[in-house]
Amino acid sequence: xxxxxxxxxxxxxxxxxxxLLGKARGAGLLDVRVHDLRDYTTDRHRTxxxxxxxxxxxxxxxxxxxxxxxxxxxxxxxAGDRPTFIFPSPAGERFSQGTARELSEASHLVFGCGRxxxxxxxxxxxxxxxxxxxxxxxxxxxxxxxxxxxxxxxEAIGRLIPGVVGNPESLVEESHEDxxxxxxxxxxxxxxxxxEVPDVLLSGHHGRVAEWRHAQRVExxxxxxxxxxxxxxxx
Ligand code: 6GU
Numbered sequence: 698x699x700x701x702x703x704x705x706x707x708x709x710x711x712x713x714x715x716x717l718l719g720k721a722r723g724a725g726l727l728d729v730r731v732h733d734l735r736d737y738t739t740d741r742h743r744t745x746x747x748x749x750x751x752x753x754x755x756x757x758x759x760x761x762x763x764x765x766x767x768x769x770x771x772x773x774x775x776a777g778d779r780p781t782f783i784f785p786s787p788a789g790e791r792f793s794q795g796t797a798r799e800l801s802e803a804s805h806l807v808f809g810c811g812r813x814x815x816x817x818x819x820x821x822x823x824x825x826x827x828x829x830x831x832x833x834x835x836x837x838x839x840x841x842x843x844x845x846x847x848x849x850x851x852e853a854i855g856r857l858i859p860g861v862v863g864n865p866e867s868l869v870e871e872s873h874e875d876x877x878x879x880x881x882x883x884x885x886x887x888x889x890x891x892x893e894v895p896d897v898l899l900s901g902h903h904g905r906v907a908e909w910r911h912a913q914r915v916e917x918x919x920x921x922x923x924x925x926x927x928x929x930x931x932x
Pocket of ligand 1: 785839
């Protein structure tokens with residue numbers, strides 16, 4: 698998968714070099730390229746923002762540098778390639794494990810990281826002439842810009858690309874894959890600082906272990922995330 702990121706803070710993405718996704722890049726499964734939006738400005742001050750039409754607080758990101766940056770990315774991609782453009786925004790649709798799965802099948806994603814009060818709305822309309830456009834929110838809170846949100850989405854999507862996570866079975870029983878939270882995990886020692894591993898896990902009885910884990914998943918989902926439960930498991 699090819700991933701381009703447009704940002705005024707490229708250094709945020711240095712961390713992609715390390716850990717799982719760093720390995721995926723090394724193995725050629727993930728080709729991430731980070732672009733500095735200021736490289737696409739044309740004035741001496743490398744200006745990326747201006748005051749909002751209609752008045753109001755804050756600054757808006759100017760469309761021209763975005764247009765040039767998106768053009769450069771598309772010009773550098775394979776002929777006929779129509780990327781999916783993702784603009785992180787608290788005003789976007791909610792990003793979920795389902796969205797991550799869907800986007801992990803794409804061949805080319807472009808993340809556009811906004812700062813200030815946002816990006817001139819016409820940038821989204823222009824991007825829609827080049828490919829699909831998704832405004833995506835991580836949740837109901839506000840971050841300073843799209844960088845941290847893009848990192849989270851790149852990690853959630855990247856780990857679903859075949860070969861990135863070594864054992865694909867470890868992806869199956871995770872929270873949010875089937876609508877229930879994950880069961881609790883334990884390792885040695887069986888007794889630690891007065892806290893015991895549940896007996897059933899030491900029993901060697903696979904059927905009872907599976908039953909216990911399922912019950913734990915339902916119970917913690919009911920306690921912590923009742924909004925995830927289908928009607929017949931609620932209350
Ligand atoms: Cl995707 N962006 C920003 N700026 N804030 C957010 C967010 C995204 N998701 C939740 N808060």
